[in-house]
Amino acid sequence: MTAHRDPDRLIHAFLKEGQTELPDQVYDAVRDRIETKRQRAVIGPWRTPDMNRYLKIGLAAAAVVVIAVVAFNLLPGSPAPGGEPTQSPQPTSTPAVTPEPTAAGLPLGPFALSEGFNGGPPITVTIGAPGWYGEPANGILIKNDNPDPPAGAGMIVFEGPLYVYGDACHWASTTPDTPATTVDDLVAALASQAPRDASAPVDITVDGYAGKAITLHVPDDAVFSDCDQGFFGSWTIPVGGGPATTPDRYHQGPGQIDEVWIVDVDGVLVVLDWAYYEGTPQFDVDELRAIVESATFGQ
Numbered sequence: 001m002t003a004h005r006d007p008d009r010l011i012h013a014f015l016k017e018g019q020t021e022l023p024d025q026v027y028d029a030v031r032d033r034i035e036t037k038r039q040r041a042v043i044g045p046w047r048t049p050d051m052n053r054y055l056k057i058g059l060a061a062a063a064v065v066v067i068a069v070v071a072f073n074l075l076p077g078s079p080a081p082g083g084e085p086t087q088s089p090q091p092t093s094t095p096a097v098t099p100e101p102t103a104a105g106l107p108l109g110p111f112a113l114s115e116g117f118n119g120g121p122p123i124t125v126t127i128g129a130p131g132w133y134g135e136p137a138n139g140i141l142i143k144n145d146n147p148d149p150p151a152g153a154g155m156i157v158f159e160g161p162l163y164v165y166g167d168a169c170h171w172a173s174t175t176p177d178t179p180a181t182t183v184d185d186l187v188a189a190l191a192s193q194a195p196r197d198a199s200a201p202v203d204i205t206v207d208g209y210a211g212k213a214i215t216l217h218v219p220d221d222a223v224f225s226d227c228d229q230g231f232f233g234s235w236t237i238p239v240g241g242g243p244a245t246t247p248d249r250y251h252q253g254p255g256q257i258d259e260v261w262i263v264d265v266d267g268v269l270v271v272l273d274w275a276y277y278e279g280t281p282q283f284d285v286d287e288l289r290a291i292v293e294s295a296t297f298g299q
Contacts, residue, residue, distance in 0.1 A: 104130045105144075113157060113295070114139045118237070120159025120268045126294040129287045141291065143284050149253035150279035153288050156249065158271040162235040163243040164189035168196060168218075168251075169227035175236070175243050183262050186269060187212045190260060193234070195219055204261055206272070207296045211263030218256040234258070234273075249273060259289075265297045 106127050114123040115137035125141075134141040142154035161181045166174030180186035191198045191214060199215040216234070224232050233247025251258075252275075261272040272295060274288050 105132045106134060106141075111141075112136045113141065114159070116159065117157070118160030118268075120270055121265050121297040123157060123270070124296050125291045128290055128294075132287075132291070141288075143288065147252050147275070149255055149277050151277060151281065151284075152252065153274075153276040153280045153284045155272060155274035155288060155292065158235075158237070158249065158273065159268055161238055161269065162186060162271065163238070164193060164235045165233060165247070166192070167194045168232050168234055169194075169222065171231065171233045171247060172228040179238055179243070181269065183211050183264050183269065186262050186271070187214055190214050190216060190234070195222075196234075204263070206261065206263050206293070209263040209265050209270075209297065211261060211270075213259060213261045216258040216260060218251050218254055218258075220255045222254040224251075224253075251275075253277075259292075261292060270297065 108127050108130070111125055111127050111134070112122065113125045113134070113136075114120070116122045117139065122137075123139075131144050132141050133143075133145040139157035140154065143152065146152040147154040161179035163176055163179045164186065165171035166176070176189070180189050187201045190196070191201065193216070196216040197219070198217075201212045201214045204211050204213045218232060222232055224230055227233075229246065231247050231250040233250040236244040236246065236248045238244075255277050256275050257277065258273055258275045261274075263270050263272075272292050274292050276285050276288065
């Protein structure tokens with residue numbers, strides 16, 4: 001996955017915050033620096049059918065930092081690149097330092113979790129405790145901004161048909177020809193997936209819609225580097241009439257536990273996949289369960 005970057009747009013966005021025009025030499029240097037700093041695309045820990053918007057924010061922030069540094073070095077009166085010019089000593093003062101506020105995550109109350117993917121309904125949940133992070137309508141929530149072992153927790157939403165791999169580690173050669181389109185089909189495919197040690201499915205109801213839940217495990221001794229392309233993946237979404245070429249739900253580490261809740265909302269599969277580890281604090285797991293149980297579908 002790659003992120004489109006527009007150096008000219010970023011430069012102009014920076015100018016809106018301060019100086020209204022950069023000299024030509026600064027503008028050219030900034031643009032060249034951004035172009036030469038292109039990074040290898042990083043796939044985030046949770047992936048949805050849309051590109052992870054956190055990546056976009058991170059790239060834009062990095063570009064602004066580059067702009068600020070280059071502009072400081074090249075604007076008239078700034079030190080030359082080769083070193084500091086000789087200057088007369090000037091009186092100095094110590095500016096007051098204001099501590100940065102500690103982020104508490106999303107505000108408590110209703111949160112637009114999903115705008116609706118693949119023809120599915122919008123989803124709203126209730127955030128009942130601090131420390132949850134996510135972007136509205138992106139289908140992802142993460143406790144303390146950490147989904148990783150040994151103590152992370154989070155959830156991700158999928159809607160519509162899913163291609164469930166026969167083997168989560170060797171997914172490339174076990175992708176089915178057709179996707180699961182019903183609750184029963186999806187549960188049956190997950191129950192037989194190797195090597196997930198799936199629980200027996202149980203009946204659930206979310207916002208009045210019936211469905212089933214199944215618990216899956218990533219083996220404690222799983223070696224992700226031995227898996228296809230380094231991914232331990234559960235499923236992928238349809239793309240162009242067939243399955244995507246890489247997993248859309250891949251996992252964060254050995255020992256991850258997935259509680260997969262699947263409901264049929266007016267003929268569309270909705271999957272609420274919430275995950276944690278043996279080392280995740282129980283109150284985080286309880287908060288996550290409460291968020292999932294609070295889900296409502298539609299406008």
